[in-house]
Amino acid sequence: MAKLNTRSDETDAENKVRQVRQVKGMDSSLDRLIHERVRLGILSALAVNDSLTFNELKGLLKTTDGNLSVHARKLEQAKYIICEKDFDGRVPRTAYQLSPTGRDALERYLNHMEALIRATRRR
């Protein structure tokens, strides 16, 4: 339990540091949170859809329940995505939406990638 709390505190601290850097425009480094493939896929898919369910994302990214769940939770903790849980009849349904913070983060990541390519072409 104590170990779990420590990990949660660490994640909160990382998120706060990231948010402060973003607000101050200091963050010129690569956003490691998005850099992972599944998380990048989640943000990209949500960027072109108002909302996607857990199963839709799972099918789209061809990943497992556990894997998607872990990565989605990380994005949720960073407030990049919004998770909504409800019932479709008697079946529980989890839907995800991209938050404004997540959209900004994806845009910054895209700019970062484009800048890298431009820098290499200039050489």
Added chain:
Amino acid sequence: MCSFCGYAVVLYNEKCSSYHSHMPIRAEPTPLHARAMENLKFIRETMENATSFTAVPGWGGCAVGLTGLIAATLASGRQPAVWLTIWVLSAAVAGVIGGLAMRRKARAAELPVFTGPGRKFVLSLTPPLIAGALLTPVFYKAGLMYYLPGMWLLLYGTGVITGGAFSIRIVPLMGLCFMALGVAALWLPSSWANGCMAAGFGGLHLVFGLIIARRYGG
């Protein structure tokens, strides 16, 4: 000792790398810009796969439906050759109207028609239509004119369903209705053939065109 197969060697680098093909060869590191391009490609592909083709034209569908109704009225009670000519011309006109309407809607929404989901939609829709076009002269020569409406409706429905898999949910439903009507046309008396064509290429296009136009904007 080789850490991969346990082969006893004294000089790891010399013996193992020269005698063991399973030894990993250190790959060249991927350049940074190549990784960036790979990531951008991944983002684009994910976005394409996650998008449905929403440029199916509603009002265009209505116009195609009107063409079908006009063709059905003109073709009613005509000689087989004239009947066929009217419907083939009507299909060509409807194709042009549908294509232009789709391009117009896609442009308005800044959606590409020939890349991503648009490309998949077009590539899935066209093969059954081409099959229908190729089978038409065969049926005509074999004297199977009365089966043409059923075959056309079935194949058009098939194309709409397969194309609709990459589009809004109502499109595959429209395809299903076309297929059901096609099956009916194959089994109903030949006097119903033109009526089935009017109901399908006229009525279904009009009804679904109106629904698409109202729900999905034009």
